[in-house]
Amino acid sequence: RKQAAALVKDGISVSLASNAATEKGIDVPCPVEWSMLIANQSSAMDRIGYPCIHGAGTTHLDSFAHVFFDGKMWNGYPVAGVVTMDHGAGKNSILTMKSGIVTRGVLYDIPKLKGVDYLELGTRIFPEDLEAWEKKAGVKAGAGDALLLRWGRWTRRARLGPWPINEGMAGLDNSVIPWLKKRDIAILGWETPDYAPHPAGDLPPSSVHNFALTILGIHLLDRADFDAVSEAAAARNRWEFMLTIAPLPIPRGTGSPVNPIAMF
Secondary structure (H helix, E strand, O other): OHHHHOOOOOOOEEEOEOOOOOOOEOOEOOOOEEEEEEEOOOOEEEEEEOOOOOOOOOOEEEOOOOOOEOOEOHHHOEOOOOEEOOOEEOOOOHHHHOOOEEEEEEEEEHHHHHOOOOOOOOOEEOHHHHHHHHHHHOOOOOOOOEEEEEOOHHHHHHHHOOOOHHHOEOEEOOOHHHHHHHHOOOEEEOOOOOOOOEOOOOOOOOHHHHHHHHHHOOEEEEOEOOHHHHHHHHHHOOOEEEEEEOOOOOOOOOEEEOOOEEEO
């Protein structure tokens, strides 16, 4: 945390969150619920509900109680009797991060590497792409860092309009999995709810997403928006910064909406 704080030079903060989607759309099948409760001359109150924390409605952080492999979650905890419909997650809930996350964030801007505004749907990102970016930008994510991977989802949406995410997006090839293990990062951030390209071809669905949470012990930051931080980083030619993430303290929760903040 002290090393991350030392990266703050200009006192500039940038949000990495996408705006909460409160209306259903072709790329938002399960929106955030929002309605006004009171609106008069003396006060106003509203109601906010998250029926699908892990969906396409909001930027969110996954806990290790989100997905499982062979009946177990990260650190070998059995799922049976530990995660239930009545009581939620008895282990690895989002409450373990109540004190927040402060770490070094490193932006990997693959469209800038390729000289394009955004990657085409179905594009696979390989370890060679990540290492080429490191050479170009002069940064490298390592142990305890947050690797934030931009493919240009929001730039494409602004240009061409929304589209069903499950029908097309760029994503990580499975060869990235051992690369992530070697780097020993703590957080992987992405611009959509899944990390696999669509169409996926021969890749099993959600393989990087599920492997990261259950086997590698990497927390996932989903549906982030890296366009603004890309501009801020490019203006300074500095692709590392202090990153803070503060999940809501939800007992037994499997994830939380978040507003990650980059500090330059």
